[in-house]
Amino acid sequence: MTLTLDRPGTLPAVAPNADALQRQGARERRALASLTLPGAALIFVVLILPIGWLFWQSFFGAAGQPTLENYARMLKPVYVRTFVTTFEVSGLVTLACVLLGYPVAYLLAQLPERLAGLLMIFVILPFWTSVLVRTYAWLVLLQRTGIINTWLVDAGLISEPLPLVHNMLGVVIGMVHVMLPFLILPLYASMRAIDPVYMRAAANCGATPAQAFRQVFLPLSLPGLAAGVGLVFVLCLGFYVTPALLGGGRVSMWAMQIADNISVYGNWGAASSLGVVLLIVTGIILYAFKRLFRTENFGGTH
Template identity: 60%
Template sequence: MSMQSARFEDLGGPHGTLNADALRADARRESFGLLALLSPGLLLVFTVIIVPIGWLFWLSLYDETGALSAANYARFFEQASYIRTFITTFKVAFFVTGACVLLGYPLAYMLSQLPRRAASICLIFVILPFWTSVLVRTYAWLVILQRKGLANSWLIDLGVISQPLPLANNFAGVIIGMTHIMLPFLVLPLYASMKTIDTDCLRAGMNLGASPAATFRQIFFPLSLPGLASGVVIVFVLCLGFFVTPALMGGGKVIMWAMRMEQTTSLYSNWGAGAALGVVLLAVTLALLGLFQWLLGARATGVWSSR
């Protein structure tokens, strides 16, 4: 008897009537097997992510006296400084993400149109900043952007300006420094997405009479949106937790949420309040990511229904 016929008889006999109980048992065995394969990864995720987040949430429920209370969350709504810091954090994240999109999309598009060898060489310069510490790069931008730095000195020597521009120790300096650090995180996934676009689709559009601009707008850009969305999410989430660059480039005038958490725990030794700040930031970030995913899903559904 062959293996297929033996397996068939196990599921219901030789007369073609499958046994529903045997099918369900086989499905359960397969599910248990998959669960056994996934259990090491699930255990790692639970230990590294779920347990610390749960501990953070539990710690946020205790006030300075060690009593169980919601005072740490009430402080967020009672003190205006927390609201300003929270708004500043998301404002910086939105501006940096927008600047990275404006600079990164043309760069990724140019790289995707280059020959493979030339694109590989150019990608080295994209990832080159990763070989240097964030602290070193931030201090380099301070040297360039300060009142007597290279940028203001060159502009004054060229006669473009008569007084130094305030490019550092303010909001603009934070945006410039963070954009330089975050730009590769958008270019790399976007470039990978653009390289997977089938050029035959572009040729077909042009053969049907579409102009190069129309081909890019109607074919290339929609197909590159998954990579753009991935890069935007990565940059936005990383910006929310940034500490070094805003602390140095902001000159104490731009207070981010991570800086406020550090002050709360190190200066005031209030771990409950610091944990509450982390929980609030995590909850709002997850809500925004869920909204972003829903908007992308709604847009994709609308595009396919219109077709």
Template identity: 60%
Template sequence: MTAADHQPDAPMNERALDRQARAEQRNLMALSLPAFILVGSLVLLPMGWLFWMSIYGADGFTAENYTRLLHPSYKKTLITTFELAFLVTGLCILLGYPLAYLASQLKPRMASLVLLCVLFPFWTSLLVRTYAWLVLLQRRGLINNWLMEWGLIDTPLKLVHNFTGTTIGMVHIMLPFFVLPLYASMKTVDYDLMKAASNLGASPVRAFWQIYVPLTLSGLGAGVILVFVLSLGFYVTPALLGGGRVMMWAMQIERSMAVYADWGAASALGVVLLVMTLGILWAFARLTGAIGATEGK
């Protein structure tokens, strides 16, 4: 058989192969169909429905559900929610960055021990951990008892059922989410760069701030965004440790639904939370995308 004999068939063969390849890609994509049906029917459709309910009432289209959110009590909830999210994120940076930094420099055996300590709360039930704080921080709890025994205070401190208790509990819940991505990015830092900075006369402090911190910025950003977004929509810990005095956005949603059965308010509150969450994530993705692009140049 010569090359000339083969020629006429080639385009057809290619087309057939092409078709086969496309069919195969389709089949592979179809494997994600069961998962997609579940997520589609229980997440995507209900979110759409929620949005519809927030703008369509008994008398047609309405903006009433949103204008009602301008009421001062909702404004207060929004401020509390952001205050808590900022405070928790800030404390996670202060406590988590040093821990991830040290863990990333330890010998493998020690490092895995430290990581195990970070993973342990991750695998322990959220309710169990919140319960532990409730017991420790309450009026007659361990911490108040000890402080009084040592004569540091005369009357029990109000540590729980308020903003303080909520913050302590939330930091405890969020810290693993912050440390794990940060640790992963710190493991990739090239320490020769620190040596080079040192050789060029930078003090250790300067080398840390000018070389090390910028190199770990992507992990830090991922941790910060994760903690911030999770805190914004958090329900369980503020509901239990806040004792009704810390009203978060998520609690407002649960309340308008379970207590008042007010679907218009619940859906509008929900849409606002969804837009805030997705907006922050989108902005972050754009920002890191931009940083990634300039780094590539």
């Protein structure tokens, strides 16, 4: 340490040198590392380790021999068709959630906070019911002898039941019901954070309500929209129960293919390779999506 005199007649002030500052910084880093170690260990056990095992297992065949056949078989038409169907369904569900969820979130954001909180109960109400129960409820509503078709036939609006289930339409309807809250919640939080002063300033500058919404409100809500779209799209990629029941075996998604490889064929290598490919493609799409929206994170910051 070095001693310095502030002015004559005063005690010298102690100025720490560079070595002392480095030792203090090292102690702080060790303390920070000790605090983050339990969380890092948990992430390693529940995330990194299973992904590593999945990647390793994908290079072994049913006989336990190292092979690349698990990846080569993905070029077969059945796997290509399932892969395309998975992203097609996920894209349609995400688009439907945006078209339905954005107006709802906008309406809630414009209401007083107390009333919006009350109406938010109806948004989160599906979380209180099992996905399996909701899927069977839609099956009762949409089947040929279900409530919707029966009502339409009795009202004379249609002459024969509409094919609303056991096809792509039924799968999309059931998945939208499940996924809609996941888009509304982050979007609503992002819209609530927008200062109303911006809209009033746009009006003072001569902008019409439509222009103010398009040029001010919509760009500011994009981070929340990106968060909701990313969350909905990723969750849709792993859906199993809803497509299996409402698709009636006619809509096969990637998760169903993985389950069949394990439960029917007992081939963990093939199932692991499907999971690895889905994980990589999902990561690429999310990165491209993030670059498209130019958001530094999906947390809803402006």
